[in-house]
Amino acid sequence: MVRHSTDGVEEQVDFLDFYAEYHGHAVAHLRRVLPTLRQGRRAAIFLAGDSSLDNKYWFDAHAPALNGYERALSPPEQKLDVAYWLNNELVRRGRTDLFALNAAVEATTLDDRARGALLPQDAFVREHLTRADHVVVSIGGNDIALAPTLCTVINALPLVRCAPALALRRAACACPPDPYGWCGDLGCQGAQGCAAGVCCGCPPGLGYMVDLFGHRVRQYVLRLLGARRPATVVICMIYFPDAGRASGGWADAALGALGYDAAPHRLQLLIRAVFELATRRIRIEGTRVVPFAMFDVLDGRDPRDYVQRVEPSPVGGAKLSRALLDALLHGGEQAPAATAAAERAPAPLAAIMR
Template sequence: VLVVSIGGNDVAMLPMPCTILAMAGLLLLPTSCVEHGCSLCTVPLDDCCCGCGASVASCFCACPPCLGYFAHLFKTRVEYYLRALTSRTKPRKILVCMIYYPGEAPTPSWAGGALGAMGYNKDPAKLQTFIRKTFTDATSKIRIPGTQVIPVPLFNVLDGKRTADYVARVEPSAQGGRVMAEFLLDLIHQSTNTNNNEVVVTMDKVPTAPQTSYMQDRR
């Protein structure tokens, strides 16, 4: 089993200029435009121009256009990464994680400037809507031939409400890490008897909290 969480720091920590412009475009829109927007497809090529090639071209396939940029970033580019990573040995399952919500409480954080710039301190719902939308339009559509891909919405368990789940708002605490680990183990267990290529996790099927206590059982 391979668990992958990738792409979040490309937005929050060291974004490329085109990523900054795409995020700024989304943040200027009403939340409803992001929620009800549509990304029809992405350019089926990896990006070799620091986000300013195929990712930007994918904007022509979405409304609002900026959704296409992030659909390419979190779907097509992640697919290329996973295909290269598993080119020699295919795992039976790949769990592809969508990032969790940052903590909503304005506690001290090294990421405070980035969160403030994205308007998270005043209106966390907008960024949270974007994360959910990206999960639906990008992460949930990832396919890797020869293995079962399970999209994982970590925001279902780290929802930004419980400050004790976080360190510096953007890192999981020991408590938050345990919640995530149990959630992942739940999904692995639930998918054991499914077909090899079936994607089993969708927004309306995934539990909102761990159903078992595997971490405790493994002591």
């Protein structure tokens, strides 16, 4: 449902409709809220990827809308997802020249975007991207936990079940060739990466994972950007899942198969190694690329950070958003002293939730 504001000029989207979509936000809604959020020639922080950024489905907590959303949504409310907390932080830091808009899509994978495909929300970002904007990408976790291909299973299980932890911690290395530059990402159930990475990493299988989170993520980002180059692209490596088995969640079977319940440190070591060997090495000509380790923020030790063990809760989303803005605005370094007072932690959830 679309409503007009009291002055009859701005189109408003019904709050419940806006958050009703399981798979991201409807593109029709994104098209309606973007012009309102852009007012004052503000730059966007577009979120793209999967539910590590599109976590709105997993809770009902909401708060008064802010940073332009109070004009875009009716009634003026927002769910406490990652996008909300980014906007909350921007307001607290006095950076209302920026706004965050979620175009990530729950329960999606790199394979969903193979063979040159983009999801409608990805195409929306590419269509509306400007040189002043920023893009935050987090993708690949569901290719392991939700919909792994046979090649992914063949390469991942030995790494987390058999590879010595010391090898992942001290001797991990990989240099898989990039087979996508001349033929693109064909999907093929991971066969390209399997062929490229099977003998190009130590321990065995690591080359495949580096190809998945390195070359394939880069190919997705290039398609997402198209011919345009934003000011910044933040490329995330997934956080550690909740290591507490008591909480339960939809990914329990996958986490159990990966040995996470019995020895969470093994999967955590793999995630760290892939971040260093893949995410940190991604380069895109014409824009600043900032690697961001979500696992430095959500490290699996505090169950309050999670819903269903693998989705950020409002608490976890608030933590991620603060660190994401530090990475985006300051390259991951500590914020300048002049802004330190404005960058305090958000108010307790109980103080703003309704």
